[in-house]
Amino acid sequence: MLTLLAPLVVALLVPFWLLVTHLMTDPAARAVLTARPLVGLQLGLGLLVLLWIFGWPLAHLARNAIAxxxxxxxxxxxxxxxxxxxxxxxxxxxxxxxxxxxxxxxxxxxxxxxxxxxxxxxxxxxxxxxxxxxxxxxxxxxxxxxxxxxxxxxxxxxSFAPLHGFFHLAEPKPQLATA
Structure with missing residues (x-):
């Protein structure tokens, strides 16, 4: 699962990386972003949702793989x-x-x-x-x-109910004779 999820997360993050590099190199793109800050907010929220949906399970799988x-x-x-x-x-x-x-x-x-x-x-x-x-x-x-x-x-x-009731240890059950 880890080997499937990691490339997927990388592939989904590539457009955000391309956008950030474009914003760093192009002053016109930065001017558009400052003129429309709501677009930047939407992009940031999209990135957070993407990381939450895919990044959290990826981190959980990686932590369990190391344990x-x-x-x-x-x-x-x-x-x-x-x-x-x-x-x-x-x-x-x-x-x-x-x-x-x-x-x-x-x-x-x-x-x-x-x-x-x-x-x-x-x-x-x-x-x-x-x-x-x-x-x-x-x-x-x-x-x-x-x-x-x-x-x-x-x-x-x-069928053990571990969270309620009195727990009795199991005893060996006699087998029924076959006819």
Whole structure:
């Protein structure tokens, strides 16, 4: 997205750059601008709107491209440290605060992506443990055993209401026998 948006912003700013260079070199153009200051105001507002529409997302994408996040899971805690262009921040959460492990399937423009997720009641603290084209049930069960957490069906993990109500940790659900 960054590689598409940056050339677009440059292409849209070229007419403004040409106008500014023309105003700097041509006294007649400056005289027209001083005779009609409303034209200058409209051009300035147009430039601001253009920068707001395209520049803000471009800056956001660039900032996220520079950011680095490290997640460390030890026997009892999950630690996250994130370094951005203007500093560092992080958090530590006990592993017992996590509800469990879930296998989530996402579809994107690139295709289907399977994720093994360590689920927390606050979605910002959930951690993707594995992302692959396919994740077996044995892998999900092994991760749940390794972390000593419940395996949560993905429909239940998606329905957590993190901002209201009492939060109950998920318990493994018994599978219905097939007839």
């Amino acid at each position: 680095r996040r490290r997640i460390k899971i030890d026997g009892s805690h999950v630690r996250s440290s994130e370094s951005r262009s203007f500093g560092r921040r992080g958090w530590t959460e006990p592993l017992s605060a996590y509800a469990g492990v879930t296998h989530r399937v996402r579809t994107t423009h690139s295709g289907v992506r399977h994720e093994l997720v360590l689920v927390h009641r606050r979605p910002s603290r959930s951690v993707i443990l594995l992302s692959s084209q396919h994740i077996s049930t044995e892998t999900v069960e092994a991760a749940a055993r390794l972390l000593a957490l419940a395996e949560i069906p993905s429909r239940e993990a998606a």
